[in-house]
Structures are given as structure tokens and as C-alpha cells.
Amino acid sequence: MWLADALMRLAGSGAGHESISEAQLRSLVAASRMIDGEERRIIDEVLAAGARxxxxxxxxxxxxxxxxxxxxxxxxxxxxxxxxxxxxxxxxxxxxxxxxxxxxxxxxxxxxxxxxxxxxxxxxxxxxxxxxxxxxxxxxxxxxxxxxxxxxxxxxxxxxxxxxxxxxxxxxxxxxxxxxxxAPDPAPADGAMPAEVDGRLNLADFAELTGIELPAGPYETVAGFLMARLGRLPGVGDETHLDSWRLVVVAVEGRRVARVALMAPAAGGRIALD
The missing domain is CATH 3.10.580.10 (CBS-domain)
Known part of the structure; x- marks a missing residue:
């Protein structure tokens, strides 16, 4: 109940309470002896999601x-x-x-x-x-x-x-x-890189799933990143490079990128950004 009240105040919607900042809430969590490590992790995830x-x-x-x-x-x-x-x-x-x-x-x-x-x-x-x-x-x-x-x-x-x-x-x-x-895409075993991702995956979820942070831009999804990088509507087989990975369009639905494959380059090198 304490956390729920604090989150509502963070959102500026707690009845009869003035809103508090995220930094203030984090300080309250850090000072509390009633919250264990797992609970702190959950609170961090909630705060991160709430910033979206x-x-x-x-x-x-x-x-x-x-x-x-x-x-x-x-x-x-x-x-x-x-x-x-x-x-x-x-x-x-x-x-x-x-x-x-x-x-x-x-x-x-x-x-x-x-x-x-x-x-x-x-x-x-x-x-x-x-x-x-x-x-x-x-x-x-x-x-x-x-x-x-x-x-x-x-x-x-x-x-x-x-x-x-x-x-x-x-x-x-x-x-x-x-x-x-x-059914969602199955999670890769032992933290391995997934072979493919949904083009609608947002940037935060993509980073969490793959460990790859796409550069910020006027887009919210992997498909949007590819469109911005290519400068046109992507088609099957189109690709772009990011660090040591190739992002390849493997399926398109209408004008939308449906599936994107993640491929490591051949051994022996690092691919520069386009």
C-alpha cells in the first residue's frame, strides 16, 4: 500500500498528496529497512517502465x-x-x-x-x-x-x-x-542472442532482450530504426549493421517490417556503423 501510494504521488495523482519526484521515491526506497533486494529490483523495474x-x-x-x-x-x-x-x-x-x-x-x-x-x-x-x-x-x-x-x-x-x-x-x-x-517468442536459453525479433519490439524491450541499445531517433521500434537507417520502406533481405551485428529484414506484412533476424558477422572482424 505504501508503494502504491508513492507511485500514485509520483504520477501526480494521489488524492490529497503533493506529487514527489522519482529521486525522492528512490531515496525513500533506499532508506527503508522493510524492502528486500528482490522488492528493490521490482521497484526499479516499475520506475523504469513508468518513465516510458x-x-x-x-x-x-x-x-x-x-x-x-x-x-x-x-x-x-x-x-x-x-x-x-x-x-x-x-x-x-x-x-x-x-x-x-x-x-x-x-x-x-x-x-x-x-x-x-x-x-x-x-x-x-x-x-x-x-x-x-x-x-x-x-x-x-x-x-x-x-x-x-x-x-x-x-x-x-x-x-x-x-x-x-x-x-x-x-x-x-x-x-x-x-x-x-x-504466443510470445520463446526466450533464448542461457541468455543467448535470439535469432529473430518482432519488428514491433520497442527499443527498451529490444535492449533488454538482446543487450543491444539502438541509437535514439524519431522512432519507437526496431522496424522504425530500420526504416530511418535505410531511408525508405524496408523489404525482405534489406539489412543494416550495428557494431558487430547485422539486422536483416526476413518478413514484411504490407508495408510493415514483421520480423528481423540478428546475425553476427563472419569471424575475424567488427563491422562499423553504416
Whole structure:
């Protein structure tokens, strides 16, 4: 309870408390005799995750299933039954004009499922979050207001993606999986370098998984790094070098880099940066 209160104060959302800085919280943790080594490690991870922004954990708009307000309910039924999601943003003609969302049960469990209505008739209010909002602050705000889904808005007012309460919580406590989640990439044995990674992997997770820190830039993911380095849309077989590693595009979905292979160069040398 003490930690939860301190974290909410760090996010500036503790009722009746003034916010505290991360340095102050770390000092409190260091001075406490009630927190053991493992608990300190967890707190460090929470603080590190809390420093990230919503744009780093959101589902990008290219991976979101949108439903148009004019879509007949019968058509929406068949579309959503095959999806792995339970909540769907509702748009009015454009992905940048999100007017609400519908839950799967709204579509499948209706008093009179005659199929003559439209998705827009069932749309609920949806929350909006700026892409640059901190994770801890966003989590606190969504919990306080009772929202499970939010549209992430970029600096131009367009839709960058969506984020769920589960996405934010997972950044603090680790992955929450259920029977509908896609199985994550297996962790390499004994800390070995993975052969491939998902192109959507954000920079912090990539560094944690591989030990390779990609240079900061106008991107949040491995795919974004490759696009910036190449200066164009990557294709299968495109590659770039980073220190002694080659990052090679091995799969593309549409215009997005789906999988990236990590390859060490042949013995006998170090490859310079491009």
C-alpha cells in the first residue's frame, strides 16, 4: 500500500498528496529497512517502465481492427468473431475520426439480434490519450475514470493507435497472457542472442532482450530504426549493421517490417556503423 501510494504521488495523482519526484521515491526506497533486494529490483523495474510513454506500448493503428459506424451489425458479427480482441474502435469514415468503441458482447449479446442496426448505434464513449503521456500517469487516469481502452492521438491530432489498461499494467508487472494471446517468442536459453525479433519490439524491450541499445531517433521500434537507417520502406533481405551485428529484414506484412533476424558477422572482424 505504501508503494502504491508513492507511485500514485509520483504520477501526480494521489488524492490529497503533493506529487514527489522519482529521486525522492528512490531515496525513500533506499532508506527503508522493510524492502528486500528482490522488492528493490521490482521497484526499479516499475520506475523504469513508468518513465516510458504511451506511444511505446500502444497497438499501432495498422494492427487495429476498426469498425465503421455505418457497418451493419450482421457484418460486424462475422468480422469480430474471427478477431482476437474484445473491444473495437468505431470510426466515422476515417481512422482519424474515432467516435467511440464497441465491446464484443455488445455485438453478440443483444436483446433483439435482428441484424438490421448499425455499429454506430451501439458505440460507447472512448477516451483519448496523447502519445507522449507517461505510462504511470495514463494508468492512474484510466483506472480513476473507469476506462479500459483509449485512442492514442499523435501531435497532429490523428490516430496513432490504441492502448488498453492491460497494456499499461503489463509494462509494470510483466506479460499477462490468456488463451487468445499470440504466443510470445520463446526466450533464448542461457541468455543467448535470439535469432529473430518482432519488428514491433520497442527499443527498451529490444535492449533488454538482446543487450543491444539502438541509437535514439524519431522512432519507437526496431522496424522504425530500420526504416530511418535505410531511408525508405524496408523489404525482405534489406539489412543494416550495428557494431558487430547485422539486422536483416526476413518478413514484411504490407508495408510493415514483421520480423528481423540478428546475425553476427563472419569471424575475424567488427563491422562499423553504416
Amino acid at each position: 510513454h504511451v506511444r511505446e506500448v500502444m497497438v499501432p493503428r495498422t494492427d487495429v481492427v476498426f469498425l465503421d459506424t455505418a457497418l451493419p451489425l450482421a457484418a460486424a458479427d462475422s468480422l469480430t468473431r474471427t478477431a482476437r480482441y474484445s473491444r473495437f474502435p468505431v470510426i466515422d469514415g476515417s481512422h482519424d475520426d474515432v467516435v467511440g468503441f464497441v465491446h464484443l458482447r455488445d455485438l453478440l449479446i443483444r436483446p433483439e439480434p435482428d441484424g438490421t442496426g448499425t455499429v454506430g448505434e451501439l458505440a460507447r464513449e472512448i477516451k483519448r490519450l496523447p502519445a507522449g503521456k507517461r505510462i504511470l500517469s495514463a494508468l492512474s487516469e484510466m483506472r480513476r475514470e473507469g476506462h479500459h481502452l483509449a485512442v492514442v492521438v499523435d501531435e497532429y491530432g490523428g490516430t496513432a493507435g490504441i492502448v488498453t489498461l492491460e497494456d499499461l499494467i503489463e509494462e509494470l508487472i510483466g506479460e499477462i497472457t490468456d488463451e487468445y494471446d499470440v
